[in-house]
Every structure is written in structure tokens, then in C-alpha cells.
Amino acid sequence: MRGFSASLEAAERQLLRGLFEDVITLLEPEQVPDEDPLWAMVGLDPNGHKEDFAAPSDRATKRLLPDADPDDAAASLEFRRLSERGIRERKIGALREAALLMESGSILLNEQTAPRFAAAVNDVRLVLAERLGLESEEDAERIHAQDDWSKAETVDEYLALVYNFVTWLQESLMQAMLKSL
Amino acid sequence: MTAMPDVLEHVEQAQAHELDQPYILIVWNDPVNLMSYVSFVFRSYFGYSEAKAEKLMMQVHQEGRSVVATGNREKIEADVTAMHGFGLWATLSKADAA
Numbered sequence: 001m002r003g004f005s006a007s008l009e010a011a012e013r014q015l016l017r018g019l020f021e022d023v024i025t026l027l028e029p030e031q032v033p034d035e036d037p038l039w040a041m042v043g044l045d046p047n048g049h050k051e052d053f054a055a056p057s058d059r060a061t062k063r064l065l066p067d068a069d070p071d072d073a074a075a076s077l078e079f080r081r082l083s084e085r086g087i088r089e090r091k092i093g094a095l096r097e098a099a100l101l102m103e104s105g106s107i108l109l110n111e112q113t114a115p116r117f118a119a120a121v122n123d124v125r126l127v128l129a130e131r132l133g134l135e136s137e138e139d140a141e142r143i144h145a146q147d148d149w150s151k152a153e154t155v156d157e158y159l160a161l162v163y164n165f166v167t168w169l170q171e172s173l174m175q176a177m178l179k180s181l
Numbered sequence: 182m183t184a185m186p187d188v189l190e191h192v193e194q195a196q197a198h199e200l201d202q203p204y205i206l207i208v209w210n211d212p213v214n215l216m217s218y219v220s221f222v223f224r225s226y227f228g229y230s231e232a233k234a235e236k237l238m239m240q241v242h243q244e245g246r247s248v249v250a251t252g253n254r255e256k257i258e259a260d261v262t263a264m265h266g267f268g269l270w271a272t273l274s275k276a277d278a279a
Contacts, residue, residue, distance in 0.1 A: 066270055068261045083262045090266050115225060122218060122268040129213040140212040167215070174217035181224055181231075 003110040004176050006169075010105070015162065016169075017102040019124045020095045026061050026127065027088045027095070045085045055080065060130035064091065064123055094120040114177055121170045128163040132156060203276035204257040206250040210241050211270050222267045223249065251276060 008016070029045070047053050055076070056062045065087060068079035098120035101107050109117055134140055144167075146152075146160040208219070216238055223234035227250060240247035249271075250260050257273045264271035 063270075064268065065265060067272065068258070068265075069273055071274065079258065079261070083258070083265075087262060087265050115221075118218065118221070119267050122214065126213055126268050134212060137212050171215055171217060174215060174221055178217060178221055178224075181221070 002180055003108060004114055004173065004180075005109070006107045006172070007105060008102075008107060012165070013102040013105070016124075016166070017099050019128075019162070019166070020099040020102070020120060023064075023120075023123050023127050024092050024095045024099070026058065027064065027092050029085060029088055045081055053077065053081065060127040063126050063130050091119070091123060095123065109173075111180070114173070118170060118173055118177065121166060121173070125163065125166050125170065128159060128166065132159055132163060134163075201253055203251055204254050204273050205248045205276050206252075206257050206260045206264070207246050207272050207274060208237075208241050208249045208264065209270040209272070210245045214269060216242060218267075219269065222264070222269060226263055226267070 045053070055067060056065055065080070065084055067073075067076040068083075069075040094116040097113065098117050101109075101117065132139075132143060134143055143160045143163060146157060147164065149161055152158045152161055219238045219241060220231075220234045223229050223237055224231065227234075229237070237247045237249055250257065252260075254273075261271050261273050
């Protein structure tokens with residue numbers, strides 16, 4: 001069987017697991033106490049029919065779930081009504097799978113699980129980037145240049161190092177996955 | 182046994198016309214997604230060759246956006262859903278609007 005393996009230290013796995021769980025928390029749909037199970041079955045948002053149904057207000061969540069048609073607000077909202085819940089649930093599934101993989105020191109991925117793991121890692125990077133205010137190529141270079149854990153003092157400096165670590169992990173995985181295509 | 186009222190036929194025709202209009206899938210540049218990841222998604226999801234995926238990825242990177250797929254609304258909506266699943270910044274437009 002073709003696949004990919006990576007060895008990560010316990011502290012790295014703990015860090016990643018926490019990040020996967022943070023993004024899960026961000027994506028979990030608001031619980032509706034008396035939700036008709038039919039909504040969940042067909043994958044529609046139980047709030048979709050309400051007048052105040054809107055795009056996510058949190059910027060990082062909005063980056064994970066962008067507008068489908070920026071020129072047509074009504075069409076974008078309609079797309080959310082029909083698709084957003086399904087996208088959230090698929091993302092949460094991949095993130096849960098990724099978090100579980102962190103329980104072992106040797107991470108093994110096959111051709112089916114590797115793309116889902118890569119997507120979960122990518123979602124973590126998108127959220128970290130939003131928190132860091134990473135908006136331009138210059139921001140990306142400035143953040144990429146930070147590489148000394150001993151000098152990290154502020155939350156942003158620490159977050160930048162975490163971002164760079166996750167980027168390194170994803171790039172390493174992508175190089176291996178591209179070779180296997 | 183039920184009979185289909187005649188009027189429905191017209192509605193279906195109107196919808197079919199709307200669904201047949203050509204749409205495009207646009208992928209936008211952002212400073213976070215890795216070039217390797219974008220190429221991988223283009224190759225694995227759309228089944229594009231390495232050369233085609235690289236060309237589209239470089240277009241996203243250098244020109245800020247690229248039309249990555251065309252099709253009817255239903256197909257392009259499915260593509261947008263898949264791209265958002267991968268974390269790519271993708272939108273749809275009517276083909277003539279772009």
C-alpha cells in the first residue's frame with residue numbers, strides 16, 4: 001500500500017491536536033435544542049429559513065466559509081442555506097480524524113486519509129493567518145522570517161512560530177503527496 | 182395514481198434554461214494557501230494534468246485569480262462546495278459576467 005508517514009514529538013502532537021480542536025469549536029454549528037432531525041439528515045441549516053440568517057460574523061470562520069458569489073449577496077446566502085452545513089460537517093470530520101491521529105507518535109496516512117489531513121492542516125493555517133492579520137505577501141514573508149522560539153515574547157510572535165511549524169508540516173506532506181499522484 | 186398538471190411543464194423548462202446557463206469557477210489568490218497544495222487540489226479534484234494544474238496555479242498566484250472550471254450552475258456549485266472544503270478561496274459567476 002502506498003502511503004505517508006511522519007514522526008512528530010509529543011509536544012508537537014499536543015500542539016497540533018489543540019489547534020485541530022480549536023478549529024472544530026469554531027466550525028461547530030450553533031445547537032438548536034428542538035431541531036427536527038430531518039434538518040440534520042438532509043444537511044440543511046436549521047436557521048436557514050430565519051430572516052436573520054447570515055454569513056459568519058467571525059473573520060476566521062468567514063475565511064473558512066467564504067461567500068460563493070460576491071456580486072450577489074442573495075445568491076451567496078442561498079448557497080449557504082444549502083451547502084454551509086455540509087461543508088462545516090465535512091471539515092469537522094477531517095479535523096476530528098486529524099486530532100485522533102495525533103495520539104500516536106508515528107502518523108500514518110494513506111491515499112484516502114492524506115488529502116483530508118492536508119485539508120485539516122490547511123484550515124488550521126487559515127485560522128492562524130486570520131488571527132495574525134496575515135493579508136499580503138509582505139505579511140507572509142515577515143511572519144515566515146520568525147524562526148527563533150527562544151525570542152518569542154508576545155502572543156503574536158508565538159502564534160507566528162506555530163503558523164510556521166504548521167506550514168512546514170503541510171509543505172512536507174504536499175511534496176510527498178504530489179510525488180505520489 | 183396522480184396526474185401531472187400541465188402548468189408544471191413550463192416551470193421545469195424555465196428552470197432547465199436557468200440551469201443550462203454557463204457558469205465559471207474562479208479561484209482567488211491568498212497569501213496563505215501553499216502553491217503545492219493548490220496544485221494538488223487542481224490535480225486530484227479536477228483530474229488536471231500536472232502542466233495544466235501548474236499553469237492555473239501560477240495564474241492564481243501572479244494574476245490574482247484564475248478560471249479553473251466551467252459548466253452549468255449545478256456543476257459549478259458542487260465545485261465551489263468542494264473548493265471551500267479544501268479551504269481554497271473560490272467563487273462562481275455567470276460566464277458572461279466575467
